[in-house]
Amino acid sequence: MSDLFIYLASQSPRRAQLLGQLGVRHELLLATPDEDAEALEAVWPGESPSAYVQRVTGLKLDAAVTRHRRLGLPPAPILCADTTVAFGRTILGKPEDARDAERMLAQLAGRTHRVLTAVAVQQGRRRHAALSVSRVRFAPMTRAQIAGYAASGEPLGKAGAYGIQGAAAAFVEHISGSYSGIMGLPLFETATLLRQFGLKL
Ligand SMILES: Cc1cn([C@H]2C[C@H](O)[C@@H](COP(=O)(O)OP(=O)(O)OP(=O)(O)O)O2)c(=O)[nH]c1=O
Numbered sequence: 001m002s003d004l005f006i007y008l009a010s011q012s013p014r015r016a017q018l019l020g021q022l023g024v025r026h027e028l029l030l031a032t033p034d035e036d037a038e039a040l041e042a043v044w045p046g047e048s049p050s051a052y053v054q055r056v057t058g059l060k061l062d063a064a065v066t067r068h069r070r071l072g073l074p075p076a077p078i079l080c081a082d083t084t085v086a087f088g089r090t091i092l093g094k095p096e097d098a099r100d101a102e103r104m105l106a107q108l109a110g111r112t113h114r115v116l117t118a119v120a121v122q123q124g125r126r127r128h129a130a131l132s133v134s135r136v137r138f139a140p141m142t143r144a145q146i147a148g149y150a151a152s153g154e155p156l157g158k159a160g161a162y163g164i165q166g167a168a169a170a171f172v173e174h175i176s177g178s179y180s181g182i183m184g185l186p187l188f189e190t191a192t193l194l195r196q197f198g199l200k201l
Pocket residue numbers: 009010011012014015081082083084085115157158159160162163164165182183184
């Protein structure tokens with residue numbers, strides 16, 4: 001535990017919860033409505049998932065650093081992250097609706113995919129970043145199971161249309177990598193980065 005606090009520039013409740021697990025005090029530094037999150041998350045043609053997730057995290061952090069400066073807030077490290085689900089070079093983003101979630105879940109069922117989470121921290125001019133890559137194997141799912149989970153609403157707002165921390169856990173046969181990274185904030189990498197900014201963890 002440290003007396004220092006950080007800014008968490010994320011609207012994801014999972015990230016706030018995971019950061020709390022480390023005992024890190026944080027304040028949210030949220031985007032203003034004029035910041036176009038969808039434009040920020042557009043994939044460039046031919047871009048690999050690892051290049052994509054790191055680039056988007058960097059852009060989120062650029063925006064957060066500008067916001068912090070504009071608001072004249074006290075200095076502290078600012079943390080951003082981004083999570084992407086990938087099959088080879090194909091990126092699965094957040095589903096648009098339940099039908100889109102069914103399409104993604106049908107792709108995941110019975111196969112292994114990767115979950116990439118990039119995390120980056122900046123204070124002043126110093127920036128450090130890390131990438132966590134995990135593998136997740138889904139059990140085969142029946143059409144009824146896919147439709148049922150898609151209709152539950154849980155897939156919305158989540159990369160790859162599932163939350164390992166939720167009911168989808170019933171279909172996760174095997175993981176290798178970082179459970180917290182799959183949820184949205186890899187805690188080992190995050191603690192390592194925060195120590196570089198003087199937090200005693
Ligand atoms: C694969 C997977 C993703 N997710 C979530 C984590 C992220 O919140 C989300 C991916 O979206 P992100 O774009 O990474 O994050 P966000 O839009 O929720 O928040 P912000 O950009 O403000 O930081 O998917 C889970 O909660 N569980 C999972 O198992």
